[in-house]
Amino acid sequence: MDDRLNITMKPVIDILEERISLAMAQVTGLGPQPALVKPATDAKFGDYQANGVMAAAKKLKTNPRALAEKLVRQLELDDICMPPEIAGPGFINLRLKTDFLAGNLLEINADTAHLGISRTEKPKTIVVDFSCPNIAKQMHVGHLRSTIIGDSICKMLNFQGHNVIRQNHIGDWGTQFGMLIAYLKQTSPEIIEDPDSIHIADLEQFYKNAKARCDANEDFAALSRQEVVDLHEGSKETLNVWRHIVDESRKHYQPVYDVLEVNLHQDNERGESFYADRLAGIVDELKEKSIATESDGAICVFPKGFTNKEGEPLPFIIQKTDGAFLYATTDLAAIKFRITELNADKIIYVTDARQKLHFDMLFATAKLAGWVGENVELVHVTFGTVLGEDNRPLKTRSGENVKLKELLEEAVVRARAVVEGKNSELPDAEKEQIAKAVGIGAVKYADYSNNRTSDYVFSFDKMLAMEGNTAPYMQYAYARVKSIERKAAKKDVDVESELAGINDLNLTEPAELDLAKHLIRYGEIIESALADCRPNYLTQYLYELAQKFSGFYNACPVLAADKATRPTRLLLCDLTARTIRHGLSELLGIKVVRQM
RNA sequence: GCGCCCGUAGCUCAGUUGGAUAGAGCAACGGAUUUCUAAUCCGUAGGUCGCACGUUCGAGUCGUGCCGGGCGUGCCA
Incomplete structure (x- = not known):
């Protein structure tokens, strides 16, 4: 080069x-x-x-x-x-200059995989902490934003050439596991003999049953507490049951990631249990360094600049009076591990805005401990709440968290109805495929296109609308470009040969120039979307691209164009399709469809 | 009480270290269809950017105060 x-x-x-x-x-x-x-x-x-x-x-x-x-x-x-x-x-x-524009388009065209976008000159090791379900329960709508925003950040960072380490900090070590293990031992003692036989049909029900028994029966509660102790002390039998519960739970949430096109797998998991045997050491280290002190029986760090209601220093509690550790302790162990063992240059945490204080204090404490080198960057990427039509956090009618799985299933059902109503000619299997892409895409796109920091009202009707900045609109725009290719053969236009070895463009129409100028900005937009971790910059760009394409599509016939202009127009179509496909599918994890 | 976030068109929202006449979508109204998917496009209308001071050649953006809303604030995550 x-x-x-x-x-x-x-x-x-x-x-x-x-x-x-x-x-x-x-x-x-x-x-x-x-x-x-x-x-x-x-x-x-x-x-x-x-x-x-x-x-x-x-x-x-x-x-x-x-x-x-x-x-x-x-x-x-x-x-x-x-x-x-x-x-x-x-x-x-x-x-x-038009010449510059043309040259740029040709370069994008030549770079099949990367659309002419350069990789970073300084690749960094970047840890991204996101999703983080509590695996004893089903994933609910509260996990949606962290999961997909985090995934998109990773995808963009990867695309820029960074070394991305995805970390799913799953909740696999809480006190709830004592309860679950005790419940399992009581209801299905055969599991102890043969843990492989475990099968939790309904994770949520399993958790609820255990919880109910725990609340109703003091003996059972005591048993649960004992199981926690056994677990933490490494009892072989208890650990084995625990491991099988974790594995069984994964079978419930992995399909959700798969449906969401989110690149998270078992090897991205480093949950609370991973840090369990490091917690005491963390507390000791902070005590030795005189960073942590005892206060009201708890071990606390008091980073500067944080005060409570009375204006007194606010504690970051790392060990409770009863000796137990907290998520602050686990997060400290994780931050140290990521910097010193994963060699992170940057750690990005994707959680809701309510945890801001926690992360501010976490970062302050990690710095006090001396773990955060000068060139290490700690970033808390916050996001707002998904609201229901009543402007309150989205819940079911009975006031429970909305299961992510069910939410996505409903999205697909509704998308199916849209496809059915509009294009009933298509074969069934294809309709189903399109419905999946549109339904899941709609949920994701609606989330991405909102300002990350704002709350937004969840509305199937709005996200599935064909008008406006929605996934269906974008997917339709893509399908329409693709249909030009399909039609080409019938009109005796050989797209492949017209585009092969193209090295001169004929850009004259305002709509062509407008589209071309937008196409070459893709790299710039990815940079700015990444600089602030704001996927809505990308959706905004793609929407504008689709609109500019529509303008071009209406103003400039492609297949009927004369020999001198047709290759240029075919190239504009191809680059538009490739850019939309790349943005949706590679950076946002939203499938495109060839027909709608 | 204190801290953080938010307040932009009737509705939902963009607005990237302060830049020219504040932008989209939905809804409303007016146009375009011998087609390459009209599930589209073009146009019109709609705003004291919560209020008031201040900094600046220039403020939706920065500062201070106030009003309204959300969230957080010592042993949950």
Whole structure:
């Protein structure tokens, strides 16, 4: 790969930023100054705009327009842009050259796997902690966001070339296991002889039954507590039953991951049990370092800057009065493990916003302990709550958590009805496949397209709508592009041969240029989506892409175009389809369909 | 009480270290169909960006105060 190609494979916005920043350093004498290149706020200002001159002029106490003029004389952008224009108080407006655009499209076209997007120059080891079901219970709607947002972050990081370590910090070691083991021993003693015979048909019911017996019967409660002790002390028999409960539980949640197209498997699990024998050591270490102290019988860390109701230091409790450890302790063990043994450069935790205080204190404590090197980054990616139509957290009518499995099943049933009503000609098996892709995709897409930090109201009707920024709209847009390919054969157009060895484009129509300019921004959008862990930037981009494609589709006939323009238009179709497919399927885990 | 998040069009929401006349979708209204899937597109209308000060050449974005909502706040996770 020659240098030239390498450079142009960076997002245009980054190339412009670099070059203009460099020129600004020369012109201002202040060293590198951010050029603040952004997409133009209005098409009439061009394609990109650099806003940095005004800030630099302020520093220099000089006239921004004069500085802009000086800068523009220094700029060498003529391989990319038309001559820059100065506007308003000192904006520099940039308009891409059609040749540059065409060259960029051809590069994207040539790079089948990566769509012309460069990998990071500095790959990092990044641990992403997400999903984290309590495996004694079924996954419910509360696990949806962490699971899919976390997965998408991993997918984007992988795509950029980072070393991603997915960690499913499952709840597999709580006191509830004593109860479950005791219940199993009482109701199915044969399990003890032959643990492989264990079969929990309904995880939720199993948990409820055990809980009910525990609440009703003091002897059983005592037995449960004893099982916890046995478990923690490593009793062989108890551990064996525990392991089988864990394995059996996995059979309930793994299919949910599979249906969601989420890349989580057993080898991503490092649950609470993994850290169990490290907890005492963590507490000892913090006590030795005088970071943790005893307070009201509990062992606590008091990181600076956290206060309680009375304005007194707020404790981060790592060991209870009764000697038991808490999730704070487990999280500390995990953070240490990830930094020192997994060699994480960055750890991303994807949990709901209510845990913010916990993570702030966790990070502060880990830093006090000296585990967090200078170049290690700790990030808490929060998200809002999924609400019901009543604006309260989504529950069933009887007030229980909505099971994720059931929610997804209903989505597919509803999607099936939509497919059925609209395209009853299709074979049954295909309808079912489409319904799955649309139903599951709708739930995921609705979540991704919302601002991560906001709560949102869950509505099947809205997420399954064909209009607006929804999965069905996106999937339909894809199907429509694909149908052009299908129709091509009937019209004696050989798409493959027209695209083979294409090396010259004929971009003239406004709709073509508009679509082309959007297509080359894909890499830029992935960067910004990742910088803030905001998948909605990506969905927004894809939606705009679909809209621009529709504009092009209406304005520019493809198959009926003349010989001079048809290959260009076929390429635009192909790149649109590949970008939508990549964004939905590779980065968001949403299936595309060839027909709807 | 204190801390964190939020308040943008009738509704649901975008708005990326402060940038030009604040954007979409839904709903409403008006247009486009001898088609490559109209499940589409184009257009119109709709806003004191909760309120008030302040910083700035420039504020939805930053600061302070207030109003309204959500969440959290010592042995659950």
